[in-house]
Every structure is written in C-alpha cells, then in structure tokens.
Amino acid sequence: MANLLRDLLYPFTRPTPPASRRATGFFTDTTLCIGCKACEVACKQWNQLPSDGFNFTANSYDNTAQLSATTWRHVKFLEQFPPSDSAPPSPPDMNLDLRSLLMEAQNGRWLMMSDVCKHCSAAPCQMACPTGAIIHNEFDDVYIQNDICNGCGYCVAACPFGVISRSAFDGHAHKCTLCYDRQRDDLMPACAKACPTESIRFGPLDELHEHAVGRLEEVKARGFKGARLYGDRASDTYSALGAFFLLLDEPSRYGLPDDPDTPQRHMIGDYIRGAAGTLIWVAILAIAVIARAPG
Amino acid sequence: MPQAELSAARVVTKAPPWHRSVAIDLLCSSLAAGLFAVAAIIYLLGDATDRAVAMVGFVLAFPVMIVDLVCLVIDLGDPLRFMNMTRVIKPGSPMSVGVWGIVVFSLVSFLCFAISLVGIGAYALPFLALFGFPFALVVANYKGVLFSTTAQPGWSSMRWLGALISISAGSMGVAVLLAAAALAGVDDPAAFLRTALVWILVVYAIVFVALQREGDRWTRAARRTFAAGMWLTVLVGIIVPLAIALLAAGPETDCVAALCVIAGSAAFRDVLVKIPHRLDAN
Ligand code: SF4
Ligand code: SF4
Ligand code: SF4
Numbered sequence: 201m202a203n204l205l206r207d208l209l210y211p212f213t214r215p216t217p218p219a220s221r222r223a224t225g226f227f228t229d230t231t232l233c234i235g236c237k238a239c240e241v242a243c244k245q246w247n248q249l250p251s252d253g254f255n256f257t258a259n260s261y262d263n264t265a266q267l268s269a270t271t272w273r274h275v276k277f278l279e280q281f282p283p284s285d286s287a288p289p290s291p292p293d294m295n296l297d298l299r300s301l302l303m304e305a306q307n308g309r310w311l312m313m314s315d316v317c318k319h320c321s322a323a324p325c326q327m328a329c330p331t332g333a334i335i336h337n338e339f340d341d342v343y344i345q346n347d348i349c350n351g352c353g354y355c356v357a358a359c360p361f362g363v364i365s366r367s368a369f370d371g372h373a374h375k376c377t378l379c380y381d382r383q384r385d386d387l388m389p390a391c392a393k394a395c396p397t398e399s400i401r402f403g404p405l406d407e408l409h410e411h412a413v414g415r416l417e418e419v420k421a422r423g424f425k426g427a428r429l430y431g432d433r434a435s436d437t438y439s440a441l442g443a444f445f446l447l448l449d450e451p452s453r454y455g456l457p458d459d460p461d462t463p464q465r466h467m468i469g470d471y472i473r474g475a476a477g478t479l480i481w482v483a484i485l486a487i488a489v490i491a492r493a494p495g
Numbered sequence: 496m497p498q499a500e501l502s503a504a505r506v507v508t509k510a511p512p513w514h515r516s517v518a519i520d521l522l523c524s525s526l527a528a529g530l531f532a533v534a535a536i537i538y539l540l541g542d543a544t545d546r547a548v549a550m551v552g553f554v555l556a557f558p559v560m561i562v563d564l565v566c567l568v569i570d571l572g573d574p575l576r577f578m579n580m581t582r583v584i585k586p587g588s589p590m591s592v593g594v595w596g597i598v599v600f601s602l603v604s605f606l607c608f609a610i611s612l613v614g615i616g617a618y619a620l621p622f623l624a625l626f627g628f629p630f631a632l633v634v635a636n637y638k639g640v641l642f643s644t645t646a647q648p649g650w651s652s653m654r655w656l657g658a659l660i661s662i663s664a665g666s667m668g669v670a671v672l673l674a675a676a677a678l679a680g681v682d683d684p685a686a687f688l689r690t691a692l693v694w695i696l697v698v699y700a701i702v703f704v705a706l707q708r709e710g711d712r713w714t715r716a717a718r719r720t721f722a723a724g725m726w727l728t729v730l731v732g733i734i735v736p737l738a739i740a741l742l743a744a745g746p747e748t749d750c751v752a753a754l755c756v757i758a759g760s761a762a763f764r765d766v767l768v769k770i771p772h773r774l775d776a777n
Contacts, residue, residue: 211579266509324646330591331576332583350579351572354590357511357645357771366512371572457507463644463651464587470643474636474657477702481665481695482632485533488691489540492683 211331211348223340224383225319225442226392227408230454231419231427232399233312235261235275240314242394243273246379260310267315269367272376273391274315278453281308311447313454314391314400317342317363317376318431319442327464328358333373340405341378341442349373360438360460378442405442415446424448430456437461506713508646510771516566521638521764523563524597525660526757528634529668531556531604535624535631537672537684548684550611551675552668553620556631557608560601567597589641596633603627635664642767648713649770655706656767662699663732663760669695670736670753677749685749689740692752696737703729717770724766732759 243249249270257265260277267274323342326334333348334355344355344364351371355364364375379389387393392402401408412429419427426449431441438460445456452458534552537545568574581598585591607623610616639657642650650656673688707718707725718725736752736759 208578211576211582327585327587328590328645330583330585330588330594331579332585333579348576348579348582349573350576351512352570352580352590353511353513353572354588354641354645356509357513357642357647357650360508360646362507362509365509366572373572455505455507461646461651463646466651466654467587467589467640467644470640470654470657471636473655474640474661477655477658477698478632478636478661478665480698481662482532482536484694484698485536485665485669485691486540488687488694489537489545492687492690 218338220340221338223405223442224378224403225341225405225408225444226316226378226389227401227403227412227444227446228314228316229399229401229412229415229446230311230313231424231446231448232397233275233314234397234399235277235310235312236396237275238394238396239273239391239400240264240271240275242390243376244271246382246390247272247377267317267363267365267375269365269369269374272316272374276311276313276315276454278311278313279308280311280449280453311449311454313445313447314395315455316391316443317378318361318444319376319378320439321434321442322439322462324358324360324463325355325364328354330354337380339378339380339383341380341383343377343380344373344375346370346372346374358463360457360463408444412444412446419446419448426450435459437465506648506771506774508648508771510647511645512572513570513768514772515765515768516570518761518764518768520563520566520570521660521768522757522761523559523566524634524638525664525760525764526667526671527556527560527563527604528600528631529664529666530559530671531600531607531668532628532631532635533665533668533672534607535628538624539621539628541684544681545684548672548676548679548681548688549624550620552672553604553607553611553624555671557601557604560597560604564597564601589637589644592633593637593641596630596637600627600630600634603630632661635661647771648774649710649717650767652710652714653706654709655702659699659702659706659763662695662702663763666692666695666699666732666756667753667760670749670756673740674746674750674753677744677746680746685744689744689749692756693737693740696733696740696756700729700733700737703733713774716774720773721766721770724762728759728763728766730759731755731762 252264252271255263257263260279262277264271264274319342326342331348331350333345335343337343349372351366353366355373364373366373382389389402392400416429428447430447430451431444434440530552534549538549568577580594603623610620636657639660643653643656669688669692673692676685736755739748739752
C-alpha cells in the first residue's frame with residue numbers, strides 16, 4: 201500500500217533542477233560517413249538496447265530501417281545510381297582518378313548519414329507532451345524522463361522527423377538522450393566516441409556551428425555544389441536543431457523534411473476556427489429554443 | 496524509381512500508436528460533450544417540458560463519458576500512469592488542455608447525472624449546467640485541434656478539423672435529444688430540436704466541404720484512399736438525417752436520424768485515425 205502510494209505521488213514531486221550548462225549538440229558531417237554503423241552499435245551497447253534483428257530490408261546496406269524505441273542512431277544508405285532500365289554504363293574511363301570517382305554524381309554515388317534525434321531547440325515533442333515528461337535538460341538537450349512518461353504517444357505524432365516511438369516493451373516513448381548520463385560525467389556520447397571518421401562531432405553548439413561553416417566552405421570548394429547545412433539555424437517555420445547536418449543533396453533525399461514545420465504554430469488559429477464552429481452550432485440551438493412558438 | 500527518389504517521396508513522420516480505441520474515444524468524448532452542452536442550453540433557456548428532455552441528456556452524457564475515459568486510459572502505453580497527465584497544466588499542449596477539460600467535465604457531468612437520475616438537489620442543476628457548459632465545449636473542441644497540431648500527413652493540414660469535430664458533437668447531441676423528445680411524445684422540444692438539427696447539419700456539410708478543399712499532397716492522398724469512408728460520412732451522417740428531418744418527422748424516423756448522425760460521425764473518426772497509418776504504409 202505504501203509502495204503504491206509512493207508510486208502514485210512520486211511523479212508530482214518537484215526536485216530542484218540542475219543549474220544550466222553550456223548547450224551541447226551534434227554536428228553530423230555526412231560527407232565523412234563511411235557507413236560502418238559503429239555509432240549504431242555503440243549506442244545500443246551503452247544504452248543496453250536490444251537488437252532489432254538482422255532483417256533484409258531490400259534497402260541497400262540498411263537492416264535497421266529506421267529510428268525506433270530501440271534504435272536511437274540509424275545509418276541511412278542512399279544509393280544515387282542511374283535507374284537500371286536506362287542506357288548501360290559506358291566502358292570504364294581509364295583516366296578516372298579518385299577525385300572524379302568520389303565526386304561525379306553521374307557515375308553514381310552513395311550518400312550515408314547517421315540519423316538521430318535532432319534535439320530541436322523548440323521541440324514539438326516537448327511542447328506536445330501532456331505529462332511534462334519531455335524536458336530540455338541542463339545541456340539544453342531534449343530528454344524524456346522515462347519515470348514520468350505514460351505512453352500517450354502524442355510526442356510520436358508531433359515529431360516532424362519521425363524520431364520518437366513508443367516501446368512495446370514498457371509502453372513508454374524512447375529516443376536518443378544525447379547520452380545525458382555520460383555528459384553528466386564529462387564523457388563524450390558513445391556514438392560520437394565510436395565514430396572513426398569524426399562524421400559525428402559532439403561539443404558545445406557555438407563551437408560546432410563555427411566548425412560547420414568552415415567545413416561547408418571546404419566541401420563546396422572541392423566541387424560539391426549541392427552541399428548545405430541543415431538545421432544549423434532557425435527558419436520561418438522551425439527552430440534551430442541541436443543536432444544539425446552537412447548534406448550533399450536536398451534534405452528530402454535523405455528522408456528529412458525539406459521545410460520542417462512546427463505543428464504548434466497553427467494551434468491558436470485552429471482553436472479560433474474550432475471556437476467559431478462551436479459558436480455557430482450553439483447559436484443555432486439557442487435561437488431555435490428561444491424563437492420557437494410559445495406554448 | 497531510384498532509391499534516393501523513393502526516400503524523397505516517403506512519409507517522414509511516424510504514425511502514432513493510436514488505433515480503434517482512439518476512434519471510439521474520439522466518438523464518445525464528442526457524444527458526451529455534445530449531449531451535455533445541448534442539454535445545458537435547453538435546460539437554461541427552455542421551459543419545464545424542455546428541462547425534462549434536457550435531463551435525458553444529462554443522464555446519457557455521463558455513462559458515455561465513462562466509456563470514453565476507459566478508452567482514454569487503455570490507449571496509454573502505461574495505463575497505470577494515467578494520473579501523470581495531471582502533473583502539469585500546459586496550455587500549449589491540446590492534450591493537456593483536453594485532459595483538464597475532461598477532468599472537470601467528468602465531475603460536473605457525474606453530478607448532473609446523479610441529480611437528474613435521483614432527483615435530489617435539483618436546485619443545483621442550473622448552476623452545474625452553466626458551470627459545466629464551457630468545459631463540455633472544451634471537450635468537444637480540443638480533439639480536433641489535438642490532431643491538426645501534429646506533424647502527421649493528412650492531419651497536419653486540416654485547419655478546420657477542430658470546428659468539424661465540434662459541430663459533429665453538437666449534431667449528435669441535438670439528434671439524440673430529438674429522438675428522446677420524439678419518443679416521449681413532447682412535440683414542442685422535438686420541433687425546435689428538428690429545426691436546429693437541420694441547420695447544424697447544413698453547417699456541418701459546409702465545414703466538411705471546406706475541409707475537403709484544403710490541404711497538401713498528403714491530404715489529397717488521404718481523400719483518395721478513404722473516399723468510401725468520406726462518402727459514408729456525408730451520406731449517412733449528413734444527407735440521410737437531413738432528409739429525414741426535413742421530410743419524414745416522427746418518433747421512429749427521428750431515432751433512425753440520430754443513429755445515422757452517430758454512425759456518420761463514427762465513420763469519419765475511424766477514417767481520421769487511420770489516415771497516417773495508411774499513408775505511412777503506402
Ligand atoms: S527531432 Fe523529434 S524527437 Fe527529437 S527533439 Fe525534435 S521533435 Fe523531439
Ligand atoms: S508518450 Fe510520454 S513522452 Fe510522449 S507525449 Fe506522452 S507522456 Fe510525453
Ligand atoms: S548520444 Fe548516446 S543515446 Fe544518443 S545516439 Fe549517441 S549513443 Fe545513442
């Protein structure tokens with residue numbers, strides 16, 4: 201009985217939050233990713249997440265398919281090759297050098313990207329969460345308090361990047377914690393630590409931004425005209441991302457929304473339209489009651 | 496299609512783990528709120544005969560709300576933590592707003608239910624009806640906004656969804672109380688409820704058309720995928736009861752009209768909940 205009471209009351213206690221620290225995040229430079237999946241493995245290992253099985257997805261070298269409650273890092277493989285029914289490839293050009301092999305898209309290329317929660321600075325999942333389970337922690341990262349979440353699933357519906365999902369195991373929502381436990385002990389997140397090419401770079405956000413701008417210039421100078429930063433700054437419709445990316449092509453090619461939209465931007469207008477509809481039917485009924493023939 | 500093109504055409508978001516019980520919850524919350532709000536208006540503005548009809552609304556609203564509460568709780572991944580919804584008040588989260596609306600509405604509708612059934616403390620009914628009325632409207636309204644302020648394909652561009660769900664709640668409340676009045680043989684309330692039903696269904700139809708005209712490529716895809724469900728909503732939920740109310744008034748036909756309005760509302764909610772799942776699978 202005492203235990204039950206404690207469990208019921210515990211979520212309503214309010215411990216003092218830790219003092220704010222310097223905001224941290226990820227800069228993922230997809231041009232450096234070699235698709236080794238060390239980040240995926242390191243994340244699973246550190247967070248004791250179960251394997252999703254070695255499934256054949258018919259999608260390149262991908263066997264985890266998507267981010268989920270048990271996969272908080274997911275390496276995407278995007279094959280950009282001419283369609284198989286187009287003209288057969290011309291015989292190999294013996295003058296090809298490493299540079300043209302790597303850079304000429306018409307010869308086909310693989311884009312690889314280690315995807316993760318974007319730790320949005322104004323996170324729709326956090327705004328939607330009705331229990332207050334999702335918070336921005338002292339590192340300004342988006343964190344789900346697993347002891348509070350009741351698995352309503354609203355955060356799943358609210359995330360424009362399809363990151364969060366509800367676990368069938370405990371019924372709660374899960375996603376990348378940005379290795380909150382490791383950060384508190386001044387350790388680098390497991391995925392960034394494991395990444396052999398520094399495609400995943402962790403650090404204070406201001407430093408990451410500075411590095412990303414320099415890196416973009418470098419990549420562009422090497423001839424990748426389509427290179428761009430994704431989520432490094434806020435747009436008209438979405439906040440800046442705490443985990444932002446350097447991409448070589450349109451975001452949608454990587455399965456990212458080109459122009460993410462904050463769903464809650466529309467909330468006031470939707471309430472007003474809802475209230476207008478309500479007012480109309482209430483007025484119709486009230487008039488019908490009052491204006492009917494007396495007696 | 497080359498693989499990279501394919502990823503550009505896919506739905507990025509994940510469908511929430513909401514299925515049939517959410518559709519039932521959506522229907523029951525609208526029906527309970529609609530019944531209570533309609534009953535409150537009739538009780539506060541009407542005469543003694545009207546009040547008797549209104550009390551039927553109070554008696555029906557609470558049991559329907561109980562079914563809704565059960566669905567709400569079993570929808571959760573961890574139902575034992577339902578009370579965690581009341582840890583915070585977040586005006587920026589339609590679900591939080593709705594939960595608080597439901598908490599107050601459930602209490603008030605229980606009191607109105609008990610008073611109407613037992614008949615003791617009837618002097619409190621007008622105050623409870625007045626107090627509960629805005630909360631009933633919150634319950635009727637919030638679910639539409641809850642769905643439209645997500646990132647889900649189909650839902651996220653339905654700007655009139657809140658209005659539609661609320662009008663459908665009102666239409667169900669009026670239709671059920673019309674059937675009750677007609678069955679009880681009280682012609683006067685039945686007559687004005689019939690007039691109200693006709694006009695509310697006309698507004699329902701207009702907002703439904705507005706909803707069909709708006710939206711992005713996902714909404715258009717949803718309309719194509721769920722054309723049958725959408726037509727069922729219009730035919731069974733709007734056209735048939737409208738025709739009955741205009742052409743064939745009577746206790747039996749009014750009951751058929753009420754059942755049609757509820758069935759149409761159920762069909763729409765069933766389609767609504769399925770949209771992101773089906774688009775995701777496509
Ligand atoms: S990416 Fe999705 S889950 Fe991550 S913080 Fe942003 S909204 Fe939340
Ligand atoms: S599932 Fe959990 S984290 Fe997500 S919105 Fe609901 S309570 Fe919050
Ligand atoms: S930061 Fe930690 S939890 Fe997040 S993806 Fe990396 S290893 Fe996993």
